[in-house]
Amino acid sequence: MPSLQKVYMNHQQKPLVFDSLILQHKTDIPQQFVWPDNEKPNSEKVKELAVPLVDLGGFISGKSSSAKETANFVGEACKKHGFFLVINHGVNASLIEDAHRYMDLFFALPLVEKQRAQRKVGESCGYASSFTGRFSSKLPWKETLSLQFSSENSSSNMVKDYFENTMGKEFTRLGKVYQEYCNAMSRLSLRIMELLGMSLGINQAYFKELFEHNDSIMRLNYYPRCQQPDLTLGTGPHCDPTSLTILHQDSVGGLEVFIDNEWRSIAPNQNAFVVNIGDTFMALSNGRYRSCLHRAVVNNIIHRKSLAFFLCPKKDKVVRPPDELVDEKNPRIYPDFTWSTFLEFTQKHYRSDMNTLQAFTNWIQQNKHMN
Ligand SMILES: C=C1C[C@]23C[C@H]1CC[C@H]2[C@]1(C)CCC[C@@](C)(C(=O)O)[C@H]1[C@@H]3C(=O)O
Ligand SMILES: O=C(O)CCC(=O)C(=O)O
Numbered sequence: 001m002p003s004l005q006k007v008y009m010n011h012q013q014k015p016l017v018f019d020s021l022i023l024q025h026k027t028d029i030p031q032q033f034v035w036p037d038n039e040k041p042n043s044e045k046v047k048e049l050a051v052p053l054v055d056l057g058g059f060i061s062g063k064s065s066s067a068k069e070t071a072n073f074v075g076e077a078c079k080k081h082g083f084f085l086v087i088n089h090g091v092n093a094s095l096i097e098d099a100h101r102y103m104d105l106f107f108a109l110p111l112v113e114k115q116r117a118q119r120k121v122g123e124s125c126g127y128a129s130s131f132t133g134r135f136s137s138k139l140p141w142k143e144t145l146s147l148q149f150s151s152e153n154s155s156s157n158m159v160k161d162y163f164e165n166t167m168g169k170e171f172t173r174l175g176k177v178y179q180e181y182c183n184a185m186s187r188l189s190l191r192i193m194e195l196l197g198m199s200l201g202i203n204q205a206y207f208k209e210l211f212e213h214n215d216s217i218m219r220l221n222y223y224p225r226c227q228q229p230d231l232t233l234g235t236g237p238h239c240d241p242t243s244l245t246i247l248h249q250d251s252v253g254g255l256e257v258f259i260d261n262e263w264r265s266i267a268p269n270q271n272a273f274v275v276n277i278g279d280t281f282m283a284l285s286n287g288r289y290r291s292c293l294h295r296a297v298v299n300n301i302i303h304r305k306s307l308a309f310f311l312c313p314k315k316d317k318v319v320r321p322p323d324e325l326v327d328e329k330n331p332r333i334y335p336d337f338t339w340s341t342f343l344e345f346t347q348k349h350y351r352s353d354m355n356t357l358q359a360f361t362n363w364i365q366q367n368k369h370m371n
């Protein structure tokens with residue numbers, strides 16, 4: 001097991017400032033953004049993946065016959081590679097359009113304006129540009145704005161309040177759009193969780209109990225145009241450490257998944273959300289469903305945007321597979337843990353990649369000896 005990756009910058013190093021307005025015109029990209037040869041995107045176009053398409057219409061309208069059939073279809077997709085598309089998802093199309101439009105507005109702001117929401121070291125929310133100040137190499141060619149979402153009633157304006165408090169009253173409308181978008185994502189993810197529970201043959205209450213009050217992350221990914229797109233990556237190869245990801249990408253394309261030893265592209269479909277299983281759900285399903293390796297490539301023609309909602313259980317809930325999924329033939333694979341501990345591991349000790357959950361498991365065991 002490779003030792004914990006020390007890829008975090010030490011605090012003496014002066015962080016590079018990544019101003020996309022300048023960098024996107026640079027013909028020679030800075031060395032920190034050049035990835036190793038074995039991780040660079042292949043210059044030839046990758047083949048498209050025929051992603052399983054799940055129509056949620058029947059299930060959402062309460063047709064019980066569709067529920068089981070839809071659950072089985074989702075289950076098959078999750079056993080294969082943990083990615084599927086959902087259509088007729090019930091999320092308002094104009095809300096999605098607004099969410100994309102306000103991203104263009106926010107990321108077009110001068111850097112100094114965006115830095116008013118600057119992500120603090122060790123925290124998971126706020127504005128970050130290519131993670132300068134966090135990583136010292138293999139910098140991702142992107143800017144991100146990460147928002148904390150809690151489905152608890154009391155804090156149901158957490159996202160809206162964040163924008164108002166951080167960026168000012170003129171961002172109230174923008175904050176309301178992302179608050180509404182996160183609420184819609186939370187509702188949709190609970191419906192998908194119901195299908196996942198059915199497909200695994202477990203009591204529906206189990207996942208509902210874990211995720212009904214979720215502490216999730218909404219991430220806005222903005223990938224500026226890049227003059228040397230074959231040397232860098234918008235988001236490096238990784239499995240999402242979270243439970244479930246619901247992603248809406250714009251029409252540019254760039255999301256790729258690693259299947260049968262090759263990278264395959266997921267074509268944009270504006271009527272669909274891309275859904276994938278994360279590491280935490282892989283642990284919850286005791287390894288039945290796999291968290292899949294994926295990445296985002298950039299291009300030299302136009303910027304690209306994606307909105308990723310990462311469903312996470314309430315921070316202090318113990319992540320443990322239901323008894324139905326553990327027996328002599330299927331012994332426990334991962335230890336009990338809480339999402340708050342796993343999140344801290346990804347923010348302070350380990351840059352998420354394809355081995356995050358295994359590295360986290362080893363880290364827990366090592367720390368157990370220390371306590
Ligand atoms: C819990 C999280 C950590 C990351 C954001 C969410 C889910 C995905 C993770 C991430 C995108 C995986 C690739 C590396 C990463 C550093 C990134 O490129 O943003 C990860 C996020 C993070 O640690 O901020
Ligand atoms: O932008 C994309 O299409 C993928 C982003 C991603 O995988 C992530 O943010 O975890």
Ligand SMILES: [Fe+2]
Pocket residue numbers: 238239240245294
């Ligand atoms: Fe991801």
